[in-house]
Amino acid sequence: MQHGYRTTAALLLIAVLAVAAAACSGAAGSDTEETTSDPVKLEPVQGAEVSKVVLSPQAAERLGIKTGQIRDARPAGRRLAGGASGPATTRRVVPYAAVVYDERGDTWTFTSPAPLTFLRQRIDVDYITGATAVLLDGPPAGTRVVTVGAIELLGAELGVGE
Secondary structure: OOOHHHHHHHHHHHHHHHHHHHHHHHHHHHOOHHHHHEEEEEOOOOOOOOOOEEEHHHHHHOOEEEEEEEEEOOOOOOOOOHOOOOOOOOOOEEEEEHHOOOOOOEEEEEEEEEEEEEEEEOOEEEEEEEEEEEEEEOOOOEEEEEEEEEEHHHHHHHHHOO
């Protein structure tokens, strides 16, 4: 009786492997558009140390790219000497998830000037409060910034993993 269970299990395993192999070969065959074009293109930016990163739609989907926005806000004031709060002035803020650190510890964010196009721009962070980075300098309010996938964009731009 036990021999019958082993045979059934083996046949079930073979069937699962056959279906998985067919699915993989079908997926590879249907992805011909991306195999003929690069998933990531780098375009030099004249007079800058950065390159524009242009993704194919499939690459952007795989990376799960999401964006937020730089905005003007009244962030929680920093604590001054004696425990008093500073004045609640309007400041430029960015989601902390959009802040990228390079190998020297400099702070950057990836802006999205056009669909599927990303440009690394230097920012100067004053302080972090919760999930928000308060800026001293950077792109203007309203600028779209990458909040998910920025590290992968940095790797693509710098050629990490090639």
